[in-house]
Amino acid sequence: MEKENCIILKHINKSFGKHQVLTDVSIEVPYGNIYGMLGPSGCGKSTTVKIIAGISEATSGEVFVLNRKMPDLDLMRNVGYMAQSDALYGDLSARENLEFFGQLYGLEGARLNERIEEVIEVVNLSASIDRSVSNFSGGMKRRLSLAMTILHEPKVLILDEPTVGIDPLLRQNIWNELYQMTEKGVTILITTHVMDEAEKCTHLSMMREGKLLATGTPDEIQKRAGAEKLEDAFLYFSSNGDFGEEAEK
Numbered sequence: 001m002e003k004e005n006c007i008i009l010k011h012i013n014k015s016f017g018k019h020q021v022l023t024d025v026s027i028e029v030p031y032g033n034i035y036g037m038l039g040p041s042g043c044g045k046s047t048t049v050k051i052i053a054g055i056s057e058a059t060s061g062e063v064f065v066l067n068r069k070m071p072d073l074d075l076m077r078n079v080g081y082m083a084q085s086d087a088l089y090g091d092l093s094a095r096e097n098l099e100f101f102g103q104l105y106g107l108e109g110a111r112l113n114e115r116i117e118e119v120i121e122v123v124n125l126s127a128s129i130d131r132s133v134s135n136f137s138g139g140m141k142r143r144l145s146l147a148m149t150i151l152h153e154p155k156v157l158i159l160d161e162p163t164v165g166i167d168p169l170l171r172q173n174i175w176n177e178l179y180q181m182t183e184k185g186v187t188i189l190i191t192t193h194v195m196d197e198a199e200k201c202t203h204l205s206m207m208r209e210g211k212l213l214a215t216g217t218p219d220e221i222q223k224r225a226g227a228e229k230l231e232d233a234f235l236y237f238s239s240n241g242d243f244g245e246e247a248e249k
């Protein structure tokens with residue numbers, strides 16, 4: 001099982017003081033897939049991905065990424081993490097931000113310039129590459145953050161609500177790019193509270209109040225709920241208690 005799965009969470013619990021925000025979260029993310037975590041605001045998606053990315057620690061439970069127990073600093077080069085809030089230097093241009101982050105990951109010279117051109121095109125910001133980021137809209141900042149996350153070609157991408165504020169056409173382009181990356185073996189974990197984005201994922205976890213409601217492919221989840229839409233499946237699992245994959249077998 002460990003060999004097939006790029007990311008494994010085993011019985012993760014997380015509390016902030018007395019507030020338990022994650023309860024017994026176990027997931028397995030197969031290599032080369034887009035795995036979605038779907039749930040309403042505050043259900044614990046960001047907390048989960050921060051633990052996977054190694055920037056927050058679980059209160060109990062274990063996390064493995066690429067067969068290594070997290071947190072593991074040596075793995076950081078292979079993991080691209082895009083947080084919900086953009087970590088950009090407003091005084092710098094988009095190009096300068098990319099140069100700075102690229103150098104941190106050991107890219108330089110012609111290779112760095114080549115990658116910058118590639119990623120800036122993916123997010124459709126080529127025309128604004130030399131503009132100061134302080135003049136960017138929220139959606140442009142999200143797009144630049146995504147470009148920075150994929151710049152060093154990590155094997156694992158962890159994207160926390162990456163397409164918020166991005167228009168539908170560009171969102172489609174970005175999804176196409178994500179699919180192409182999985183064809184090259186990249187594993188992607190993405191959080192969303194939007195059903196139509198969740199449908200695009202190859203695998204899915206539905207989450208509510210820090211607990212998993214259901215896991216599987218979008219199709220499997222709908223079938224188990226007897227629903228034609230993911231939204232109805234979510235409502236079904238929300239009102240019928242906890243139905244992990246195992247419980248339904």
Ligand SMILES: Nc1ncnc2c1ncn2[C@@H]1O[C@H](COP(=O)(O)OP(=O)(O)OP(=O)(O)O)[C@@H](O)[C@H]1O
Pocket residue numbers: 016019021039040041042043044045046047048084
């Ligand atoms: N550092 C923290 N200290 C205390 N409570 C926190 C902290 N981070 C998150 N929480 C709480 O944990 C719960 C889950 O938050 P989290 O951000 O993981 O949810 P989410 O599903 O990602 O929602 P959103 O999409 O709105 O960010 C919330 O009740 C939140 O208030």
